[in-house]
Amino acid sequence: ILNVEQSPQSLHVQEGDSTNFTCSFPSSNFYALHWYRWETAKSPEALFVMTLNGDEKKKGRISATLNTKEGYSYLYIKGSQPEDSATYLCALPGGGADGLTFGKGTHLIIQP
Amino acid sequence: EPEVTQTPSHQVTQMGQEVILRCVPISNHLYFYWYRQILGQKVEFLVSFYNNEISEKSEIFDDQFSVERPDGSNFTLKIRSTKLEDSAMYFCASSVIKDRDSPLHFGNGTRLTVT
Numbered sequence: 001i002l003n004v005e006q007s008p009q010s011l012h013v014q015e016g017d018s019t020n021f022t023c024s025f026p027s028s029n030f031y032a033l034h035w036y037r038w039e040t041a042k043s044p045e046a047l048f049v050m051t052l053n054g055d056e057k058k059k060g061r062i063s064a065t066l067n068t069k070e071g072y073s074y075l076y077i078k079g080s081q082p083e084d085s086a087t088y089l090c091a092l093p094g095g096g097a098d099g100l101t102f103g104k105g106t107h108l109i110i111q112p
Numbered sequence: 113e114p115e116v117t118q119t120p121s122h123q124v125t126q127m128g129q130e131v132i133l134r135c136v137p138i139s140n141h142l143y144f145y146w147y148r149q150i151l152g153q154k155v156e157f158l159v160s161f162y163n164n165e166i167s168e169k170s171e172i173f174d175d176q177f178s179v180e181r182p183d184g185s186n187f188t189l190k191i192r193s194t195k196l197e198d199s200a201m202y203f204c205a206s207s208v209i210k211d212r213d214s215p216l217h218f219g220n221g222t223r224l225t226v227t
Binding site for chain 1: 115116145147153154155156157158159160168170203212213214215216217218219220221
């Protein structure tokens with residue numbers, strides 16, 4: 001069983017502030033890591049697929065880093081806006097079956 | 113931008129009844145998936161489908177579940193005899209290539225309530 005942990009579970013951030021949160025995973029047998037943003041009443045939307053240790057990916061104000069040796073990825077949001085309010089999901093392939101194993105997500109609320 | 117569509121958005125059914133959840137994946141995608149999220153729990157993989165057959169399935173996907181691509185565009189999940197614990201949000205997803213390397217494109221989900 002693949003254990004994917006995300007922290008914190010929820011986060012309140014003031015509009016304009018920057019923030020980050022973590023996805024932890026077993027460092028052995030790493031293949032890839034996915035980040036998704038899931039807004040209420042919408043479908044989860046892919047942000048990044050990361051495969052290389054030390055990789056950093058960026059999409060607008062959102063960026064992610066990956067450390068496969070120690071088993072973590074950080075997601076950063078710079079200058080948070082209300083539209084960033086969502087649940088951010090981390091997922092990895094593996095865990096005994098095809099398909100992705102998801103973490104529980106970090107629920108981000110941006111307060112105006 | 114092309115998207116995955118799911119119907120219905122909400123389905124209420126009685127325990128023991130059969131339900132069919134429908135999905136139309138993105139047209140040039142080759143891999144199709146069903147995931148579910150029971151309220152308050154993690155999103156869980158159910159099954160993947162490629163080349164008109166099941167590629168992989170999880171322990172959750174027992175004999176009560178089946179998938180089909182009846183007409184080359186729809187992708188359906190059938191639960192033969194629903195149980196209370198099948199109540200969840202069911203997501204269909206598709207990808208161009210295998211999900212290890214490719215982001216999944218999810219539908220908006222079907223909320224299944226079994227009473």
